[in-house]
Amino acid sequence: MACERHALYGRIDDWVRGIPPGRVASYGQIGAFVGCGPRQVGRAMATLPPGADVPWHRVVNSRGALSTRTAGDGHLLQRHRLEAEGVVFDGRGTIDLGHYGWSPGGAGHP
DNA sequence: AGGTTGACAAAGG
DNA sequence: GCCTTTGCCAACC
Numbered sequence: 001m002a003c004e005r006h007a008l009y010g011r012i013d014d015w016v017r018g019i020p021p022g023r024v025a026s027y028g029q030i031g032a033f034v035g036c037g038p039r040q041v042g043r044a045m046a047t048l049p050p051g052a053d054v055p056w057h058r059v060v061n062s063r064g065a066l067s068t069r070t071a072g073d074g075h076l077l078q079r080h081r082l083e084a085e086g087v088v089f090d091g092r093g094t095i096d097l098g099h100y101g102w103s104p105g106g107a108g109h110p
Numbered sequence: 111a112g113g114t115t116g117a118c119a120a121a122g123g
Numbered sequence: 124g125c126c127t128t129t130g131c132c133a134a135c136c
Contacts, residue, residue, distance in 0.1 A: 006133075028119050037131025038118040046117055047134090062119060069117030 008036055012044040013054045015104075021055075022086035023102035024095055026062045033104065042067065057081040058102075064095035 011034045019025050027038040034041070045056045046069060057078040060066060066075050079089060087100050 008133085026119085027117080031118080031131075036133090039116060039130095040118095040132055042117040043133065044117095056117085059117080061117085067117035071117090074117085 008034065008040060009044040009047065012036075012041055013048065013052065016045075016054050016056065016059055018104060019055060019058045019102055021058075022100070024058050024060050024064070024082065024087060024097065024100050025102050026060060026064075026097065027067075028062055029101075029103065030059065042069070045069075055081075058085075060095060060097075062097075064097045064100075065093065 015030055027041040030041045031038040048054055066078050070078050
């Protein structure tokens with residue numbers, strides 16, 4: 001049996017795994033889909049094991065900006081990976097969620 | 111058993 | 124547009 005920290009976390013990381021490349025999702029959106037507060041989504045990402053097949057870099061806050069925990073090297077890493085997938089940042093280092101924001105079932109907006 | 115903190119969001123001033 | 128307060132649910136002290 002697996003060593004899942006919490007069923008909710010398993011659901012969150014599974015949801016994040018469903019995010020296609022070149023797309024991003026906000027914590028509040030994930031929290032709303034999995035049925036929990038946005039903080040739990042952040043905690044799920046924070047407790048993710050190293051080497052997890054979860055594209056946490058595709059998870060950003062509602063403003064389309066990178067999270068505080070990734071501040072520093074994390075910001076550069078997250079931004080670098082997103083740009084590698086085709087995501088473009090604006091002059092303020094934020095992403096246009098109206099264009100890159102993704103949703104399960106509402107996908108389809110190249 | 112209780113209080114604080116946290117990779118956040120929404121509403122109010 | 125900015126900052127402050129409240130709510131989220133689980134983990135940590």
